[in-house]
Amino acid sequence: xxxxxxxxxxxxxxxxxxxxxxxxxxxxxxxxxxxxxxxxxxxxxxxxxxxxxxxxxxxxxxxxxxxxxxxxxxxxxxxxxxxxxxxxxxxxxxxxxxxxxxxxxxxxxxxxxxxxxxxxxxxxxxxxxxxxxxxxxxxxxxxxxxxxxxxxxxxxxxxxxxxxxxxxxxxxxxxxxxxxxxxxxxxxxxxxxxxxxxxxxxxxxxxxxxxxxxxxxxxxxxxxxxxxxxxxxxxxxxxxxxxxxxxxxxxxxxxxxxxxxxxxxxxxxxxxxxxxxxxxxxxxxxxxxxxxxxxxxxxxxxxxxxxxxxxxxxxxxxxxxxxxxxxxxxxxxxxxxxxxxxxxxxx
Amino acid sequence: xxxxxxxxxxxxxxxxxxxxxxxxxxxxxxxxxxxxxxxxxxxxxxxxxxxxxxxxxxxxxxxxxxxxxxxxxxxxxxxxxxxxxxxxxxxxxxxxxxxxxxxxxxxxxxxxxxxxxxxxxxxxxxxxxxxxxxxxxxxxxxxxxxxxxxxxxxxxxxxxxxxxxxxxxxxxxxxxxxxxxxxxxxxxxxxxxxxxxxxxxxxxxxxxxxxxxxxxxxxxxxxxxxxxxxxxxxxxxxxxxxxxxxxxxxxxxxxxxxxxxxxxxxxxxxxxxxxxxxxxxxxxxxxxxxxxxx
Numbered sequence: 001x002x003x004x005x006x007x008x009x010x011x012x013x014x015x016x017x018x019x020x021x022x023x024x025x026x027x028x029x030x031x032x033x034x035x036x037x038x039x040x041x042x043x044x045x046x047x048x049x050x051x052x053x054x055x056x057x058x059x060x061x062x063x064x065x066x067x068x069x070x071x072x073x074x075x076x077x078x079x080x081x082x083x084x085x086x087x088x089x090x091x092x093x094x095x096x097x098x099x100x101x102x103x104x105x106x107x108x109x110x111x112x113x114x115x116x117x118x119x120x121x122x123x124x125x126x127x128x129x130x131x132x133x134x135x136x137x138x139x140x141x142x143x144x145x146x147x148x149x150x151x152x153x154x155x156x157x158x159x160x161x162x163x164x165x166x167x168x169x170x171x172x173x174x175x176x177x178x179x180x181x182x183x184x185x186x187x188x189x190x191x192x193x194x195x196x197x198x199x200x201x202x203x204x205x206x207x208x209x210x211x212x213x214x215x216x217x218x219x220x221x222x223x224x225x226x227x228x229x230x231x232x233x234x235x236x237x238x239x240x241x242x243x244x245x246x247x248x249x250x251x252x253x254x255x256x257x258x259x260x261x262x263x264x265x266x267x268x269x270x271x272x273x274x275x276x277x278x279x280x281x282x283x284x285x286x287x288x289x290x291x292x293x294x295x296x297x298x299x300x301x302x303x304x305x306x307x308x309x310x311x312x313x314x315x316x317x318x319x320x321x322x323x324x325x326x327x328x329x330x331x332x333x334x335x336x337x338x339x340x341x342x343x344x345x346x347x
Numbered sequence: 348x349x350x351x352x353x354x355x356x357x358x359x360x361x362x363x364x365x366x367x368x369x370x371x372x373x374x375x376x377x378x379x380x381x382x383x384x385x386x387x388x389x390x391x392x393x394x395x396x397x398x399x400x401x402x403x404x405x406x407x408x409x410x411x412x413x414x415x416x417x418x419x420x421x422x423x424x425x426x427x428x429x430x431x432x433x434x435x436x437x438x439x440x441x442x443x444x445x446x447x448x449x450x451x452x453x454x455x456x457x458x459x460x461x462x463x464x465x466x467x468x469x470x471x472x473x474x475x476x477x478x479x480x481x482x483x484x485x486x487x488x489x490x491x492x493x494x495x496x497x498x499x500x501x502x503x504x505x506x507x508x509x510x511x512x513x514x515x516x517x518x519x520x521x522x523x524x525x526x527x528x529x530x531x532x533x534x535x536x537x538x539x540x541x542x543x544x545x546x547x548x549x550x551x552x553x554x555x556x557x558x559x560x561x562x563x564x565x566x567x568x569x570x571x572x573x574x575x576x577x578x579x580x581x582x583x584x585x586x587x588x589x590x591x592x593x594x595x596x597x598x599x600x601x602x603x604x605x606x607x608x609x610x611x612x613x614x615x616x617x618x619x620x621x622x623x624x625x626x627x628x629x630x631x632x633x634x635x636x637x638x639x640x641x
Contacts, residue, residue, distance in 0.1 A: 056451040069474075166591070166592065173387050173388075174387060
């Protein structure tokens, strides 16, 4: 907690009193003379020339321009070019193609468009399930571990391990566990629990790959939800619980009426971030399946990557990437509008 | 919403335990999660101690005869030491650059009102949502063609990888540090200014020391991001500059998969980041809380 009146001796007398802003959501205006500081004009640091903030920002701006903004612009340009293998080393010569690349990408009767659509649908399925499950597990763990109990610190550390592991190390381990003949998953399901009636299912090829991929993604992403929600819970004022306990509310009622509503702003961001990460996930399927992903695990980023680097048709790959971006922008915009409207409607 | 009544001093909540239904739910759910989380980690550790014949046959929970051989052999099956050195160079370089740049940018965003401030924050944060594959193809082409035109070898160089990785952690770092800096009272800056510091002096002598936990948190985050990146490493590196994320897959392109060595190597490359993360996760939680205050 930062207290607003630190080191009163060194500041100019009467010059600066009170932080620029109180702590939002804090328990009311905590003491202090509130009227005087509310209208104080925003203090500007006089000494530096106006250029200083721009100077401080310049490195960040340059880096973002070089790695993000310019490549996006170039990517859009590429999507209108016939940028095939012959032009990779001399891209300026690539002839224009109009909307040709987009037409190929969305022609669902031909092989390329059909595969893209299939990959898109698999991605939607994995994303919806993974975001839902990660959120559910993260919320459950964060709420159940809100109160102190013996071993809580240790358990919290254990839960965060999957998130802290480098992606490739974690996913390669799962790749080992999902091996048909030497893996742990089939050993438990077939040899120890006898659930499959003697069949040894494949996990990394065929339809089961969808479930294998989902498992790995949830394993890796629920700890992130847990971490963020734990941080969110620290902002819930304790006296709300105390007051409701005095009113006779049990722990389940408190969860429903205090904890979950208080987490709503955190959830709004969390669900969006989980959605974007899962939808754009390349690392997990790439490490789990190698260069040739089965249909069930062919997430759209990996699909575009393979299409681009196997055929060396960067024009078509860029068109697909742009379509992906447009889709994500649309979903994000709709999501933000819908969730903010619901929030303002409630207020 | 219940009224936030300030309870009188004597009527504080009695230290009653939560009801049995809650305790049982807690036990069951947390046990399930612990098993789900830790079984793969256990399998990773136990398999790294197995002789090769164990991982070639049916799975067993315990090694038939525990051995440290995989930890010795893994260095010669693939050039692991070189990958390791590359990863360290790239991750340390990207982390240092990212944190320094983020501190400057966050200071500008939190302490100054200037034209373009909002455009900057929105643009930077929104790059976070863009799919990596969207930058990958153009960036690859840019590096190849700039290299062709100027003779500067960007494609395949560690420098290009550092530049790329530092932008991945930058948006989150700026956002979080700006939130952190906001929570530091401005009187502290002003006191430093009275004592004769310039704005940069105030940043270095007052703000940075006061927000050390936040800085530690973004350092951990930036390092983890760079250490674990796969997509760009798979395209932007060559034999000499290959990092661990791609190098480790070398164990399985041989005609045999040395799973015990894969597990041993995975463990060795994971221990530093996991240990660092677990030690410093408290700062990350405080940092997230401070950032969320914004």
